[in-house]
Amino acid sequence: MxxxxxxxxxxxxxxxxxxxxxxxxxxxxxxxxxxxxxxxxxxxxxxxxxxxxxxxxxxxxxxxxxxxxxxxxxxxxxxxxxxxxxxxxxxxxxxxxxxxxxxxxxxxxxxxxxxxxxxxxxxxxxxxTNQNVDDFSITSINLTQGGLTVTGHDTINGQRLGQQTLILKDQASGEQVEYADTVNLLHGLFAITIPVDQLNAGHFYDLRIEYHFQGQLVDQRVIWTRALAGQNDVQPQSNGQTVKIQATPTSGVVISVLPPLPLTAKVAALGSKAGRVRNKVRQLNTKVNNRYMRWLFKRNHRPFETTTIIFESFGGRQVSDSPLAIYRLFKRLYPGFQLIWSVDRSAVAACKANGIPYVVRRTAKWVRTLEKARFWISNARFPAWVKKPKSVTYIQTWHGTPLKKLGLDIENVTMPGTNTAAYHRNFVNEANRWDALVSPNDYSTQIFRSAFGFNNQILKVGYPRNDELINASADDITALKQKLNIPLDKKVVLYAPTYRDNQFAEKGKYTFELPFDLDQFKAQFGTDTVLILRMHYLISNALDISGYGDFVYDLSSYPNISDLYLVSDLLITDYSSVFFDYAYLKRPILFYPYDYHLYKDELRGFYLDYEKDLPGEIAHDEATLLKDIELYLQRPDMSADPKFQKFYDRFCSINDGLAAWKVVNYVVHQIEQ
Incomplete structure (x- = not known):
């Protein structure tokens, strides 16, 4: 035990x-x-x-x-x-x-x-105890083109700090540069960026912070108790100066400003940079077959000198989900690490457009990068023939709280291209490679243990992708609606069904038809409501929504489903686990399982009692669905509903908006060990 x-x-x-x-x-x-x-x-x-x-x-x-x-x-x-x-x-x-x-x-x-x-x-x-009351420990410190960015916790034992001000104090003259433009990075974390382009060359600046706590003004020096590895501690400025972060022997932080380099030094630096570019151009990036891949994985690769983290989402098809939330926080807090996405060729254009470092799957460079990395962070499975070196820590975020049975709990697998025994065997083999598995609640932890045969480390911190749901403001939601061209004066219904194992067209592809009449839907709600369709990525047929103008938005390929949650006022689903995440918003959820008895009795079954445990009403026919939509669009907040709140307490209560930070902190702890 x-x-x-x-x-x-x-x-x-x-x-x-x-x-x-x-x-x-x-x-x-x-x-x-x-x-x-x-x-x-x-x-x-x-x-x-x-x-x-x-x-x-x-x-x-x-x-x-x-x-x-x-x-x-x-x-x-x-x-x-x-x-x-x-x-x-x-x-x-x-x-x-x-x-x-x-x-x-x-x-x-x-x-x-x-x-x-x-x-x-x-x-x-x-x-x-008895720590120096003059010290304030921060979470990260980085130099960027915008200036010096410091992040830290904004509470002490549950009580909020107020009016945080970052101060750079010139050691020579005593003059101070102060900045109080605080950004709430995540729930519980604040960030302040202070410009450094006007600091005096050759000078050194101590870093301090002021804030209000329990009615008093507190003035403390900023301390950094970790190594600066992973932090961006050097940044050239447009005026030719270079700003540098240094840690003192007593964990204090000093900012130094180096004068512009002479011309000869600049030329030498440029030549070195050009050499590195030439080396990258020479790297092999040719697509090879699986047999060659297997052979490459058997070779011994020396790890990169710089801590390297590989991210992958849904087998490389997207840059999304919890790996993206973790990547964004790493990029902000630890830009000194090498962060690389493993993607299919279809995702390359998006990576280039957004400045995301990537490596194309199933290439020789991909093999070398995976093998030389220190961490893999993925929300799905890597191919079974991918070899994980002992030096790699593999963090599996998974991609949803399970409603439908998974892995070993599926008694009869009907998916194309596999059988029950092979499916079970592959699941267990893959799970045994995970060093840590992220869980959103106790319910999921128990299922992951049994369904995956998993006995390694579980990080029960909540899904990082859901941090956005907790931290988003009303202004953020307005900006998202404008980005998606959704009218600000209309309510939004999101329809996000699952794929069905018995509706496959061929291996890896499934078909789907809308189970309600769009004309009737538009006639009843079209004046003040719009409909977002979010189909599963496995659906192979494109839905025809021509003729429905500004009423229907097919956003099935939109990478971040959390954005769709935020802009919607009501969710309609069936057997998809999306409602577990949507419940964080405490907005109404309707269930439309038009083929419920077929799905329950003949396919995978459920972990929950579908009739009793769901957080919303169930409509088994189209007339009931439309009636419920009209009713629940008038109830934007479900906090007072006892059934909904019971569900929320069971599945959503542990996520405090800091899940990504907790995973980042776990990784940094592994590095320090």
Missing amino acids: RAILSGVHPKQGGQQSLELELIDVPYAVTDLAMIFMEKNALATFNVPIHRGVRNNMLKVRVDMQSFTFEHRGQSDFSWEMYFAFNVDHQPYLLQVESEYVSGRHQLTLSSYFEINSDDEEHALLDVH
Whole structure:
């Protein structure tokens, strides 16, 4: 039996909820408790668990302030965690493993806590007190063409900071440059960019921050407690000067300004850059067959000197989903890493248009890049013949909370090109290559364990792609509607059905016909409503919407479905898992399973009780569907609906808008180890 710390979430009053996952529980356990033991003082702290085990998940609420005490001037406390239980009145103690690595969570101006793991992957709660109240630890610091960008947490123990101001103080003259244009990067993170093009050449500047907290003005020096690897610490300016970030021995941050280079140095630098370009041109980028690919994967490739992360979404067909959310945050926080997308040739034009570094799949360069990288981040499976080196950490984000049965849970696979035994075998083989799997909730964690035969690390942080749903503002939604040419004065209905395993045209392609009359739909709603169609990417036939003008928008190929969630007022789906994500918005959801009994009884089946567990009404015919649309377009907020709120608490409550940051933090922690 194993007990794994799978998540830590803030609660009201400064408390934290620790979440434990129990694996391989062979018997009934009683008298549950969490026991914390401080490694140095050997003190113990016992927290009874009053709620029993549900779906092998436990939640324990603790106050981090209670993990400090007076002991010979000790200021740092490291607590091991143990799960205590009884079996047939016999007591047992199990040390808790860690699948969660937190950042620095400030408790007061002088104390903070972190969740770490020891050399044997056991969980540690590290609490630090008596810290310097003059220090403010930041999350990232980078120089860009726009200036010096600093990001950090905007709360202390759940209380918001206010009016953050970044200050550059000239060490020689004492003059200050201040900037307070704060951007909310993600929920809980702020970013400030301060121009540096007017700083004095040859001068050094200390970096400080001011903010309001609990009614007081706080002035602190900015500290950076990690190596600068991954940060962009040098940036040439248009005036010829070069600005550089330096860390002091005491973790402070100094900005230095180097004078313009002489002409001879510029020529030498240009020649070096041209040489690198010539080397890249010489790289082989020829499409080869699978046999040649397999042979290339068997060769030993030395890893890149620069930490390299490969991103892939839906087998290279898109630059989208959770890998894109993680990529964007890496690009902003750690631009010094090499970030590369693995894409099909069909996605190359989009990469070029958006300045996204890429490598084309199934080429010799692709093989070398995969093998020489340090991390793979994907939301689907790589081909089975792709070899994963031991030096690579493979993070699987997956692509949805499962409604339909997956992997080993599918008893009869009817998809073309495979059979049940082969499908099961391929799923397990692929899952065993994943070093970490992202999960959005306890429900998914349990299914992933069983359906994938997965026993490696699960990062239960929520899906990074859903951060956008939590962090988007009303202005963001307006901008999206303008981008998609959707009228601002009309309501939006989003129809996003699943593909059906029994409607395939050929291997990898499926057909679909709309199960409602567009003319009737337009007649009833067309004056003040528009309809967005979002078909599954496997659908091979293009839907004919000619003649419907500004009423119907076929956005099936639009890469980011989260944008479509944000602009819509109501979702219609059937068996697709999209409603799990859409529920974050607390907007109405309707279900239109016009072939429900066929799909349930003859195809893959469901994990949920489709009649009881869904967060919205079910319409089995077109007349009921149209009636429900008219009703629920008048109810934009479902927060007061008990059934909906119960669903939200079960499936959406852990995502705090920082899922991408938590995955980034996990990767950086692996690098530092």
